[in-house]
Amino acid sequence: MTVEAPTLADPHDWLRRRSRWSVFEIAFWVASLLPFFLFQTYLPLASQIAITALFAVSVDLVLGYAGVVTLGHAMFFGLGAYSAGLISKAGWGEPLTGLIIAGLFAGLVGYIASFIIVRVQHLALIMITLGFCLLTYELANSMSWLTGGTDGLQGVETWPILGVFRFDLWGYAAYGYALAALFLGLVLSRRIVHSSFGLSLRGIRENVRRMPAIGSDYRGHLQKIYTISAVMAGCAGALLTQTTDTVSLDTLSFQRSADVVVMLVLGGTGRLYGAVVGTIIFMVARDQLSDMNPQYWYFWIGLLLMVVVLLMPRGILGSLAQLARRRD
Amino acid sequence: METQQPALRTEALCKSFGSLKVTRDVTFELPRGARYALIGPNGAGKTTLINLITGEMRPDSGRILLDGREVTQAPTMARVRQGLTRTFQINTLFPDLTPIEAVLLAICERDRAAGQFWRSLTSHRVAIDESFEILTRLRLAEVATRPTRTLPYGQQRLLEMALALATKPKVLLLDEPAAGVPKDESAALFSVIAALPGDIAVLFIEHDMDIVFSFASRIIVLVSGGVLLEAEPAVVRGDPRVREVYLGKVGHV
Ligand SMILES: Nc1ncnc2c1ncn2[C@@H]1O[C@H](COP(=O)(O)OP(=O)(O)OP(=O)(O)O)[C@@H](O)[C@H]1O
Numbered sequence: 001m002t003v004e005a006p007t008l009a010d011p012h013d014w015l016r017r018r019s020r021w022s023v024f025e026i027a028f029w030v031a032s033l034l035p036f037f038l039f040q041t042y043l044p045l046a047s048q049i050a051i052t053a054l055f056a057v058s059v060d061l062v063l064g065y066a067g068v069v070t071l072g073h074a075m076f077f078g079l080g081a082y083s084a085g086l087i088s089k090a091g092w093g094e095p096l097t098g099l100i101i102a103g104l105f106a107g108l109v110g111y112i113a114s115f116i117i118v119r120v121q122h123l124a125l126i127m128i129t130l131g132f133c134l135l136t137y138e139l140a141n142s143m144s145w146l147t148g149g150t151d152g153l154q155g156v157e158t159w160p161i162l163g164v165f166r167f168d169l170w171g172y173a174a175y176g177y178a179l180a181a182l183f184l185g186l187v188l189s190r191r192i193v194h195s196s197f198g199l200s201l202r203g204i205r206e207n208v209r210r211m212p213a214i215g216s217d218y219r220g221h222l223q224k225i226y227t228i229s230a231v232m233a234g235c236a237g238a239l240l241t242q243t244t245d246t247v248s249l250d251t252l253s254f255q256r257s258a259d260v261v262v263m264l265v266l267g268g269t270g271r272l273y274g275a276v277v278g279t280i281i282f283m284v285a286r287d288q289l290s291d292m293n294p295q296y297w298y299f300w301i302g303l304l305l306m307v308v309v310l311l312m313p314r315g316i317l318g319s320l321a322q323l324a325r326r327r328d
Numbered sequence: 329m330e331t332q333q334p335a336l337r338t339e340a341l342c343k344s345f346g347s348l349k350v351t352r353d354v355t356f357e358l359p360r361g362a363r364y365a366l367i368g369p370n371g372a373g374k375t376t377l378i379n380l381i382t383g384e385m386r387p388d389s390g391r392i393l394l395d396g397r398e399v400t401q402a403p404t405m406a407r408v409r410q411g412l413t414r415t416f417q418i419n420t421l422f423p424d425l426t427p428i429e430a431v432l433l434a435i436c437e438r439d440r441a442a443g444q445f446w447r448s449l450t451s452h453r454v455a456i457d458e459s460f461e462i463l464t465r466l467r468l469a470e471v472a473t474r475p476t477r478t479l480p481y482g483q484q485r486l487l488e489m490a491l492a493l494a495t496k497p498k499v500l501l502l503d504e505p506a507a508g509v510p511k512d513e514s515a516a517l518f519s520v521i522a523a524l525p526g527d528i529a530v531l532f533i534e535h536d537m538d539i540v541f542s543f544a545s546r547i548i549v550l551v552s553g554g555v556l557l558e559a560e561p562a563v564v565r566g567d568p569r570v571r572e573v574y575l576g577k578v579g580h581v
């Protein structure tokens with residue numbers, strides 16, 4: 001064999017390789033089917049994780065890719081959750097259409113909110129997102145004739161998925177439904193982040209000042225991704241409603257907004273699967289720790305968060321990826 | 329067509345920061361294909377003038393016309409889309425993007441393709457080829473797939489140029505493109521500028537007088553925010569006021 005002189009990387013090839021499905025991704029999706037066969041008792045937890053992971057991915061699109069820090073995304077999650085609940089209470093329990101309508105409604109609110117979001121930055125931005133979330137929470141709280149107030153919406157009825165798969169007590173259908181939604185959400189998000197639009201989002205995150213100087217309508221881009229993210233978060237909320245038959249006020253809470261950011265930071269921002277990994281770690285830890293020590297489990301989350309931020313600034317998945325790259 | 333309009337024209341631009349007047353009544357024209365230099369001592373207001381022209385700052389008074397059309401109130405983005413592009417004195421790049429991604433981003437924005445979220449980046453084949461061609465021209469092909477933050481300073485300066493070229497400007501404002509670059513590399517950079525298509529109007533800020541005199545067809549001297557002189561290089565070289573306020577101090581020529 002002859003040794004070839006090093007040639008310049010073919011840019012097409014290089015870009016293609018960045019967007020290809022990796023073995024780890026495929027392995028992850030295969031492994032995601034395990035709860036059906038091995039850990040049936042954990043099926044309800046697994047569907048909670050899938051739903052929250054979808055929510056975390058929606059936050060990653062705005063926070064991890066476009067660099068828009070938000071502490072109020074539960075607003076869209078909760079709006080989706082309540083919409084799905086109200087649609088069902090109004091007599092339409094078909095899950096797929098309910099999910100879509102709930103997602104679109106959250107997206108509409110997201111689009112309206114985005115006009116303000118793109119006009120503020122830094123601390124003001126965080127406060128605005130937080131403010132939106134608190135506002136929605138109290139609105140839902142005071143409109144108890146519609147939302148059930150602190151009691152939440154009870155007895156939401158959801159029809160079988162596609163008219164076939166009945167929501168069972170074990171949670172097979174619920175997990176299948178949530179997992180399918182997460183998969184679809186990830187395929188879509190993948191498509192977005194590997195498009196030219198995804199590239200401009202990263203440009204905004206990396207240096208928003210340069211964007212107008214290359215002729216970019218970056219505010220338009222931000223509004224678009226914020227709306228897409230709101231739809232996705234709304235769908236996650238609707239999934240929670242449809243798989244648990246209840247909606248509570250805490251779908252809209254600040255706690256939920258903050259938790260999802262913690263999950264994202266744990267897993268690693270700006271890499272989609274970081275959101276998923278962070279969610280799994282957070283939710284499994286909560287499940288295990290709150291069994292042992294129900295009052296103080298946030299202590300451990302706090303500790304974990306600090307360790308990750310100090311030692312693995314790119315998050316757990318980001319650090320693993322870096323290790324793997326150094327190997328070869 | 330109308331009679332030939334200048335590519336860029338400013339009329340009596342003024343700008344103050346508090347009580348400090350940084351731009352005083354600046355009026356000049358940049359014809360198509362111009363290779364003009366803007367010189368002046370540190371703090372003369374050169375960068376501020378560029379900020380005003382590109383819309384990063386608003387003038388207190390005065391007008392800016394691009395190809396005869398007024399753009400004084402237009403946002404930066406709109407001006408870039410009409411062919412007015414600048415580079416930055418201090419690198420304003422995308423640290424985590426690779427040069428190929430950064431230039432591709434600029435091209436997609438120019439082609440109004442940057443908002444397409446359903447189409448894969450790799451399908452923009454023509455744009456990718458064009459990006460790589462621009463990087464090759466600026467001798468950045470070999471580092472095209474390395475994150476910008478890992479590039480040496482000189483190459484980051486070149487990328488600053490590459491981003492501007494990717495917008496296909498009609499008017500190009502270069503704010504000390506070779507600032508901090510070793511002399512032999514800066515000559516290479518200016519030969520790229522010299523080789524730009526003849527119809528692009530270029531205005532560059534540069535402190536090195538050898539470069540100014542060899543690349544500029546005309547020189548605008550800015551002192552304390554106002555135009556002291558606008559003339560051919562030979563005239564500027566011989567002007568006693570210029571010698572005093574600027575050249576004398578720097579010690580070139
Ligand atoms: N945003 C600002 N606010 C207040 N003063 C400013 C601002 N920007 C610039 N200045 C002042 O305006 C004057 C002109 O600055 P400018 O950067 O335009 O000079 P310059 O000619 O580009 O100088 P250099 O050759 O050092 O780049 C300086 O005195 C500077 O301190």
Ligand SMILES: [Mg+2]
Pocket residue numbers: 374375376417503
């Ligand atoms: Mg300057």
